[in-house]
Amino acid sequence: MKEFINNLKKFRFLFWELVKKDIKLKYRSSVLGVFWTLLEPLLTMIVLTLVFSNLLGKGDDNFPVYILCGRLLYGYFSNATKVALKSVRKHGSMIGKVYVPKYMYPLSAVVSNYIMFVISLVVLVGVMIFEKVKVTWYIFQAAIPMLLILVMTMGVGLLLATFDVFYRDLEYLWTVALMLIMYTCAIFYKVDNIKSAANEWIFKVNPLYSLIVMFRDAVFGRNIMTQDSYHLWYSLCFSFIIFGLGILVFWRKQDKFILYV
């Protein structure tokens, strides 16, 4: 344990270097630079609003803001897990030469994407002002789903990074899985408009959906604590269990990475 903390101190600088590298290089060769982080969700929001607002958007909440909430959270989860999945194998050549705590690779990928996610919240604020969404103090409760999604993504990222070392086709499987997760996140439709007894379970098993529901509640000024408590408890438990599992699996398998990368 003491060794762990010493190592953490020694390689703290490396961790931030890795985070910085991800962010710096992502937009290096693009003209718009970090502006893309803002433009991309905004454009998706506009398209989805135009296509779906009459069909699936009936309800109280402002539809563009509703879409943007889901889209930003899902976008973060999808980007971060995709980068984390490849992170260990990408740094394979160094793993065989210099000792570096290996959890740095997936965790830095998750954190760098989180920073970009937080930056992209500017778009949400902008659209909220534009659409004149009424804000209450409950908006600060958005910190709960935002914290939980970070914990959950770290757990999933660690798991994916570990298995990707041993099974290379995981990358393709995960792309498919992400698509399924996206459609069950209710990003561009309102669940009440399509919900039936037969499909309700789909929304109950998807922890990302629970996080998005809570995030929307906070954004639209509702108190998370007085809403359906299922979402809070489910996502809380899921996030910490998957985080623990991720650490455990990564810890157990990390000494074998060098034989496979």
Add this chain to the structure above:
Amino acid sequence: MEEELIKTTQAEEALQNAGQETPTPPKKKKKKKKKLPPKVIVVENLGVRFRIQEQKVDNLKEYFVRLIKRRLNFKEFWALKDINLKIRKGDRVGILGLNGAGKSTLLKCIAGVLKPTEGTVTVKGNIVPLLELGAGFDKDYTGAENIYFYGSMLGYSRAFIKERFDEIVEFSELGSFINVPVKNYSSGMKARLGFSIATVVDPEILILDEVLSVGDARFKKKSSKKLTKMMKKGVTVLFVSHSSDQVLANCNKAIILDHGRIVASGKAEKICAQYEEMISANV
């Protein structure tokens, strides 16, 4: 292939130069009572077992197909077995052996990147590996950014790199190229930068794998001079090679590895002679 050969000979020259510049410590007989320098690397009963699959299974599809067919067979073999090694401060140890003898595996264990199946490795002091210089660079980063990135990988602090930044740039002789992405570097430039970053600290243990060919002839001289200076300061060197000439030129001690076991260890001259015999006997 041809290029590789040229590289090897050039590097041999460089290393021999380095060896010549090293003054051989005056031999004093009957000085056994002198206190020996502290042990910096202690390897005890080290063993590394590898599982070899007849065909490498590295994807899920293959894995399940084989699981159903019950064809997940592994062959096991010991890459290293019963290795005991004590290296004292200031020793320059050559590790000799043919291909597949376990030299690199031993180095990986000492560097701490490979966890042994059994036994322990204790290392005191920081290790700087001079292996495949520039392998850890990010190709989209500029040279300057890579100095920070690669330095952080080697465990340097930001303040330390900042302080030594100019020294690194100067030694690498990259000049204004330092602000160009590394993907546009020649292999020699990459190696020069890698060498400059790795050797900016005063490492306690230096790991050299096979040949060290850095840049052009002039830079080679410069780099071997720097290595010699380090050796004078009493850095411990681990030098892996399958050429006894290189070992003789650079090391004072040597071991021979064969099929994962140490078959001989002792003074470099004696061991190198034994190694030559071993090779000619095998042919």
